[in-house]
Amino acid sequence: MIITHAETHDLAKLLAFREEAAAWLRALGSDQWSRPYPADKLLATIEAGMVFMLRDGKTTAGTITLTPEAEEGLWTDDELAEPSMFVNKLTVAREYAGQNLGGRLLDWAGDRAYRSGARWLRLDAWTTNVGLQQYYLSQGFTHVRTERAGAAVNGGPRVSGWLAQRPARAAAHDFIDCTAAPSGDAK
Template sequence: MKITTAVPGDLDQLLAFREEAASWISKLGSDQWSRPYPADRLLLTIEAGTVFMLRDGSRTAGTITLTPQAEEGLWTPEELGEASIFVNKLTMSRDYAGKDLGGRLLDWAGDRAYQSSAVWLRLDAWTNNAALQRYYLRHGFEHVRTVREGGAINGGPRVSGWLAQRPASPAQHGFEDQTPSPTPFGS
């Protein structure tokens, strides 16, 4: 399997992944991703080069978005002063479920963060999705805190404020990485 940078032609696949994941998560009792993600916003992240695709031959097995920017209002100024890469939208096709490809993608992300001289690989997860939180804990993340207030709409409850991090570190993820080398922090 190989990892490539997403291109605009991947937009429909990424939107379909999101719908598939939302449907599966809903059956597990969570409202995570129940609102459709705006295609124009997703296209901007693709064009920024922050979306990566896990490909199995001609099929796409999963995706992950990595950015050096945190969502506003989650991390303290001191934490934001530490070089970090933030994981967003980790999604696997249900056809590839149960193979720990998501865990290997997280290892790849931690390795990429390390290559960019980041100290941390960080994420925010849905505050009421305990299964997802346990997943990240099993993959080496430590819970930092849960931010429940200051959501994007009128400062109301935040739906994705469970914060976790793990040190950026080299990893043997086993994927063929066909992405450009990450830019080191401070460059």
């Protein structure tokens, strides 16, 4: 499998991934991702080169967004002073579930963060999705705190404020990385 940058033509696939994941989560009793994600915001992250696609031949098996910027209001100034990269929107196609692709994508992101000069790979997860939180803990993340204050950037109450981190580190992920080498852009 290869990792590439997402391209603008991937927008429809990424939105469909989110809908597929939301339906699966709904069946599990979670309201995570129940609000549609603004296509213009997703397109902006694609154009900024922060969205990555895991491809198995012509099939997209997963996606991950890796940014040098945190969502506003989640991390303290002291935490933001530490070089970090932030994982968002990790999604694996249901047909690829159970193959540890999510864990390997996290390893790839941690390796990329490390090569960018980051100390931490950080994320925020849905505050009520205990299963997802346990998944991230099983992937070596440590819970920092749950931030409930403030509103989400796209309006409404903060729903994704369970904060976790793990050290950025070199890691074997066994993907062919077809993206440009990171440029030391961790903040």
